[in-house]
Amino acid sequence: MQTQFTDADLAKPHIREADRVLRTCVHCGFCNATCPTYQLLGDERDGPRGRIYLMKELLESPDDDDQVTRETQLHLDRCLTCRNCETTCPSGVEYHKLLDIGRAEVDRRVGRTPRERILHLGLRKALVDPQRFKALLSLGQTFRPLVPGALRDKMPARPMDAGKRPDGKQHARQMLILEGCVQPGLSPNTNAATARVLDRLGIGLTPAPEAGCCGAIDYHLNAQDAGRARMRANIDAWWPAIENGVEAIVQTASGCGAFVKEYADMLADDPAYAEKAERVSALARDLSEILRDEDLDALDVKESRRLAFHCPCTLQHAQRLGGAVEGVLTRLGFELTPVQDAHLCCGSAGTYSVTQPELARQLRDNKLDNLEAGNPELIVTANIGCQTHLDGAGRTSVRHWIEIVDEALNPA
Known part of the structure; x- marks a missing residue:
């Protein structure tokens, strides 16, 4: 052109x-x-x-x-x-x-209308701080009937208990994990299940409490300076562990993973952080990449299930990891149902389902029709946004895939 x-x-x-x-x-x-x-x-x-x-x-x-x-x-x-x-x-x-x-x-x-400015600012302030989000989520669950439909659909009545999380410090192999901003409130069991599964593979998983939101929410709501500030804060939080030789920075939300992998590009012109950002992006790994490369014999699945997998856009298009989760689940003995138009978005897309609710609902309903066509026991995915958006329709239950693996290892 x-x-x-x-x-x-x-x-x-x-x-x-x-x-x-x-x-x-x-x-x-x-x-x-x-x-x-x-x-x-x-x-x-x-x-x-x-x-x-x-x-x-x-x-x-x-x-x-x-x-x-x-x-x-x-x-x-x-x-x-x-x-x-x-x-x-x-x-x-x-x-x-x-x-x-x-x-x-x-x-x-x-410019933006006053309503748009308030909505964008509200989303940025409400979502990026995990403690603030948990408090608002708890308040919303208490007064659920009064919450607008677009937000109510994203609000689980009660998140599943996280269960015990292994320390993992005894392992020679150590990895960091980004806890995320909304996932600890909406699905606290996801990262706990990840820690339990990796513990069985001899990998210790360590959170960095000072690391917060990956920066994607600010950045994609056109607060790009604020997004870059979050990137720098995360790099600072991770850097001591990186210097001590951690093997990877694990992401269980593919949206965060896709964004962290682009830190190097987005901070390329920052003389103080460009080199560090490049190192962080090189260490960023989606959870599926970790398990894909491991010997999974230590994961003795005792209870397989019939699943439909929704591959998030941030996994298949941004990270180019289409098939990675499916490959791990198949190796572990799970049955995956075919999904028509699996390449199309479910309509979650970060804050899109709030800012463009009508289009998001159409895309969600189309996606659920295709996911449910194979009569799965439940739907699994790899991104908290997709999970809550699809689950909010009140149809087939939607979970993170690692939770189902963890449960299959411990069926009791």
Whole structure:
């Protein structure tokens, strides 16, 4: 794709990066065939190719151009950032990087309504602090009938007890784990089950209490400076253990994992953190990557089940780990049912299910129809956002896959 940026434009780092991405696009349109919002809406501007054109026009236009409107903002807002288009694209267009630039620019020019500003700020403040989120969650569960439907659907009546978590310090192999921001409140058993399973494999799992939200929520709600500040804080929290030789930083939420793996790119221009960020991204591992490479004989599954696996977009498209969880579950003896259109997003997409509830519900219902078609006992996934979004429909129960593995090892 040809661009028309001036030399003055190209002196700006974000325009230079946008120019690089835009020039890789050959506007073939293959991306539209796998774009969830294009499938629902049938509007070129709600597919990747159309959004790329909108962002090109936006970034090439002067600040006072009245063609930049809230309609442009709407079409960019409707994007799930699922990155399905990147998996499909034959030219390797890094669409998500362009989208971050385009969203920031259109927000700068058009602004946000008071309602949108309050919603975005509320999501950032409520979700990123684990203790604050737990308190708000407890309050919401107490007054559940009064909570708006889009939020009530994401609120389990009572999270499953985490159970005992092994210390693991006796093991020669040591790994860090990112506890996350909403997962400790919504599904505290996920990381506890992970620690128990890895303990059986001779791996000690250590949390870093000072590490908090990975930064994705702030960053994708166009508070990118705040997102980078969280990245730096996490790096500082992990660094002593990294210097002591930890083997990996384990992520049980694929959304966090995808984001941490991009710390190196997002802090590449920070002289104080660029080298450390590169090291952190190199150590980041989704849980499925850990188990995929292990001898699983020590995991004596006593009770297999019939499961449908929903592969989150952040796992299959961002991290390119489609098939990794399925491979581990199959090796352990679980039966996996076929899932049609497994590449399509469930509609969770971080905060998307709150900011775009109607589209998110349509995508969720379509996804559940496909997951339930094989009559599984339950649905498993690898990301807390997908888990709570799908489970909120009140249909087939949805859990994190590692919890089911842990239970199969300890059926009592």
